[in-house]
Amino acid sequence: MTTQSSETRPADRLARLLTEILSPAVLVATVLIAVAWHAADTALTALFWGVIAAAAASFLPIAYILHGVRRGAWTDRHVGVRSQRTLPLLVCLGSTASGTLALYAAGAPRDLLALIACMAAALVVATPITLLARWKISIHALVAAGVAVTFTVVFGPWLSFTWPLAAAVGWSRIRLGDHTPAQVLAGALVGACATGLLYPELR
Numbered sequence: 337m338t339t340q341s342s343e344t345r346p347a348d349r350l351a352r353l354l355t356e357i358l359s360p361a362v363l364v365a366t367v368l369i370a371v372a373w374h375a376a377d378t379a380l381t382a383l384f385w386g387v388i389a390a391a392a393a394s395f396l397p398i399a400y401i402l403h404g405v406r407r408g409a410w411t412d413r414h415v416g417v418r419s420q421r422t423l424p425l426l427v428c429l430g431s432t433a434s435g436t437l438a439l440y441a442a443g444a445p446r447d448l449l450a451l452i453a454c455m456a457a458a459l460v461v462a463t464p465i466t467l468l469a470r471w472k473i474s475i476h477a478l479v480a481a482g483v484a485v486t487f488t489v490v491f492g493p494w495l496s497f498t499w500p501l502a503a504a505v506g507w508s509r510i511r512l513g514d515h516t517p518a519q520v521l522a523g524a525l526v527g528a529c530a531t532g533l534l535y536p537e538l539r
Contacts, residue, residue, distance in 0.1 A: 351508035358505050359414070360479040361398040365390040367483045368451065371490055377444035385444050389452050392435020399429040418472040418515055425466060429459040450538035451486060451531070458482060462523070474515045474523035480505035482527030489536060505536035 371512035372386030373379075401424050404410050410420040425514045434458045439449050458478055487495040506520040515523075 343353070347408075347511060351402060351511035353514060354504050354508040355414070355464075355476065355514075360475050361394045363479050364455065365394040367486050368393060368448065371451050371486065372445070372448050373425065374490055377446040378512055381404060381410060383437070388442075389435055389439060389448055391445070392438065393428075393432045393452055393455055396431045397424070400424070400427050414476075414514070418466065418470065421466050424460070425459070425463045425469045428467065429456065432456045447490065447539050450535055453538055454535045455482070456529045457534055458526050461526050463528075465522070467468055472519055473526070474509050474520045476509050477502070477506045477515070477520040478527035479521035480527070481524035482531045485528050485531040489531065489539075 368389040369382075369386035372389060373382040376382035376385055398413070401410070401413055401415060405413055405425070410424070411417055415421050415424050429445060431439040436449065436453045436456050439452060440463040462473050462478055463477065465471055487498045502524065507526060509515040509520055510517055
């Protein structure tokens with residue numbers, strides 16, 4: 337009788353799939369483009385604003401991380417080793433904050449501007465927790481919870497299916513051993529507060 341190795345069990349494969357397809361880069365780009373589509377007057381302007389926001393908060397940071405993985409600066413695109421997270425987090429924070437300022441200067445729709453500002457605010461909280469407190473708060477859970485709240489606030493409760501997806505992301509991070517339950521809950525709390533408390537005020 338053989339024992340299935342790590343990530344060959346169905347639950348482990350599902351966890352890996354959820355971690356990849358619902359990664360922060362994917363979710364951030366999706367919610368920014370969706371909110372841009374909701375807030376803009378035309379499809380063309382929605383695409384314009386959405387791409388700018390997604391580039392600042394998702395495309396550029398993940399491109400930087402993937403480049404670092406290729407040259408061996410960190411082990412994987414999720415930067416699973418806490419000690420390797422300094423530059424990726426600072427680049428993500430700087431890029432998102434710069435995107436917020438650029439969208440503000442260009443007169444972006446308030447809903448979109450408020451959302452990317454909330455993302456920057458969440459990173460302002462998560463970054464020192466990771467770098468100074470030396471505690472690997474879950475960015476996956478932070479983003480997933482923030483996206484679930486955003487969809488509920490902007491589009492209404494009919495998109496409440498995003499909440500089980502956020503919970504599934506948290507489960508996947510624990511199942512794969514990348515985070516403890518406390519780290520997942522802390523990340524979810526930061527993301528939910530940023531978009532549940534700050535976003536309605538800013539928009």
